Amino acid sequence: MNAVRLLSPTTPVHATIPLASSKSESNRALILDALTGFQCDLQNLSTARDTQTMIRLLKSPESTADVLDAGTTMRFLTAYFAVSGQQKTMTGTPRMCERPIGILVDALRTLGADITYLKNDGYPPLQLNGFEASGQNQLSIRGDVSSQYISALLMIAPHLPQGLTLTLTGPIGSRPYIEMTMAQMTYFGADVQADWEQRTITVVAKPYTPKPYQIESDWSGASYWYSVVALSGDEQTEIELLGLKPQSLQGDSAIVTIMRSMGVDSVFTDRGVTLTKRPAERSLTWDFTDCPDLAQTVAVCAAVNGVALTLTGIESLKIKETDRVLALQTELRKIGAELVEVEPNHRYEVRPLANPGSLPVPVIATYDDHRMAMAFAPVAMQREIVIEEPGVVAKSYPSFWDDMARVVPVEPIDEAASHRA
Numbered sequence: 001m002n003a004v005r006l007l008s009p010t011t012p013v014h015a016t017i018p019l020a021s022s023k024s025e026s027n028r029a030l031i032l033d034a035l036t037g038f039q040c041d042l043q044n045l046s047t048a049r050d051t052q053t054m055i056r057l058l059k060s061p062e063s064t065a066d067v068l069d070a071g072t073t074m075r076f077l078t079a080y081f082a083v084s085g086q087q088k089t090m091t092g093t094p095r096m097c098e099r100p101i102g103i104l105v106d107a108l109r110t111l112g113a114d115i116t117y118l119k120n121d122g123y124p125p126l127q128l129n130g131f132e133a134s135g136q137n138q139l140s141i142r143g144d145v146s147s148q149y150i151s152a153l154l155m156i157a158p159h160l161p162q163g164l165t166l167t168l169t170g171p172i173g174s175r176p177y178i179e180m181t182m183a184q185m186t187y188f189g190a191d192v193q194a195d196w197e198q199r200t201i202t203v204v205a206k207p208y209t210p211k212p213y214q215i216e217s218d219w220s221g222a223s224y225w226y227s228v229v230a231l232s233g234d235e236q237t238e239i240e241l242l243g244l245k246p247q248s249l250q251g252d253s254a255i256v257t258i259m260r261s262m263g264v265d266s267v268f269t270d271r272g273v274t275l276t277k278r279p280a281e282r283s284l285t286w287d288f289t290d291c292p293d294l295a296q297t298v299a300v301c302a303a304v305n306g307v308a309l310t311l312t313g314i315e316s317l318k319i320k321e322t323d324r325v326l327a328l329q330t331e332l333r334k335i336g337a338e339l340v341e342v343e344p345n346h347r348y349e350v351r352p353l354a355n356p357g358s359l360p361v362p363v364i365a366t367y368d369d370h371r372m373a374m375a376f377a378p379v380a381m382q383r384e385i386v387i388e389e390p391g392v393v394a395k396s397y398p399s400f401w402d403d404m405a406r407v408v409p410v411e412p413i414d415e416a417a418s419h420r421a
């Protein structure tokens with residue numbers, strides 16, 4: 001199977017969705033557990049491929065760690081293997097080998113790691129050759145490329161002989177992910193303090209304390225269900241998402257506020273959150289610096305519902321699973337909208353196409369990016385749509401299509417078979 005056809009709903013939309021658990025929380029918990037010597041009872045770990053890859057590689061005796069396309073797994077494991085003195089080759093998919101890692105490697109080298117690049121400077125694959133603490137405990141690090149470098153360094157910092165003080169330079173992207181890291185470290189007994197005015201984060205040398213830890217459902221995965229409700233034409237639509245809490249470590253819980261403007265009410269219960277429809281606003285401006293993984297969901301939803309959306313803070317999308325800005329620009333045209341960069345300051349607008357003509361059933365390419373597939377799927381609430389390479393969702397939300405089938409008809413298309421016939 002290499003595509004799915006989604007048809008518009010034929011019955012009222014009332015569904016309970018179990019959701020995957022957070023791969024971000026899971027991958028942090030796994031590194032912190034490893035640093036306690038694997039003594040924690042981690043509950044509700046994600047079934048996401050990124051997390052399953054982390055679990056497999058943490059305990060693998062093999063000398064090559066292939067992280068596939070998992071950014072956090074690459075960045076967190078590089079730091080963990082480096083400071084624990086393991087000799088490993090770190091590699092991944094061709095796209096992973098185009099995603100920068102030089103900022104993290106430079107920092108780890110300053111701390112005492114011996115790391116060499118096997119192909120291109122600044123990018124995987126890498127060879128980790130061992131660790132001898134340099135005694136250095138102060139580092140400056142850019143905050144505007146990926147917060148994952150900062151999270152990776154923070155998590156290993158309690159195990160450095162003199163702890164670590166990071167000074168963040170430039171704008172700080174994805175800050176809630178840094179705060180998630182700090183909160184999970186604190187839970188496991190670390191002494192970590194941020195002074196956001198001074199732009200420093202200080203970690204004391206002190207081992208983690210093993211404890212049980214329960215991982216929350218995934219707010220990034222929840223965003224697609226918000227879009228389903230926003231795009232539903234049925235005023236009685238109701239979707240219950242299990243395992244989400246109002247006070248979350250995940251910055252992507254900002255979807256509650258964004259989607260309030262775009263026509264979705266959220267009511268929290270002791271099981272999770274129930275989504276219903278409310279009147280939508282006609283325009284919205286949102287800065288995605290803190291929640292880059294929501295940008296695709298919101299852009300597609302705005303395009304279909306005719307909300308005039310202005311997006312800022314989406315520069316980091318260019319170095320994720322694909323160039324997500326380019327991918328959105330190409331695929332939004334198939335549903336009659338465009339994403340236009342408006343100078344200055346990297347502002348983008350989602351606008352209806354000037355001359356859409358009569359558009360055929362959109363066939364959406366997914367560029368090895370789970371979020372392209374999941375962001376476009378809710379379009380089915382309004383019109384038939386085909387999503388190519390649906391298996392991409394396994395990166396973060398393997399049961400996505402099963403969950404989607406609770407709401408709309410989902411038909412596999414085997415293109416190879418149709419060509420053979």
Ligand SMILES: O=C(O)C1=C[C@@H](OP(=O)(O)O)[C@@H](O)[C@H](O)C1
Binds near residue numbers: 023
């Ligand atoms: O730390 C994390 O778990 C993540 C941080 C973000 O990456 P950047 O910090 O590179 O923006 C986010 O896009 C990614 O999906 C998960």
Ligand SMILES: C=C(OP(=O)(O)O)C(=O)O
Binds near residue numbers: 071073293321371396
């Ligand atoms: C960007 C993502 O993940 P990562 O950077 O961990 O590959 C994502 O899940 O959208």
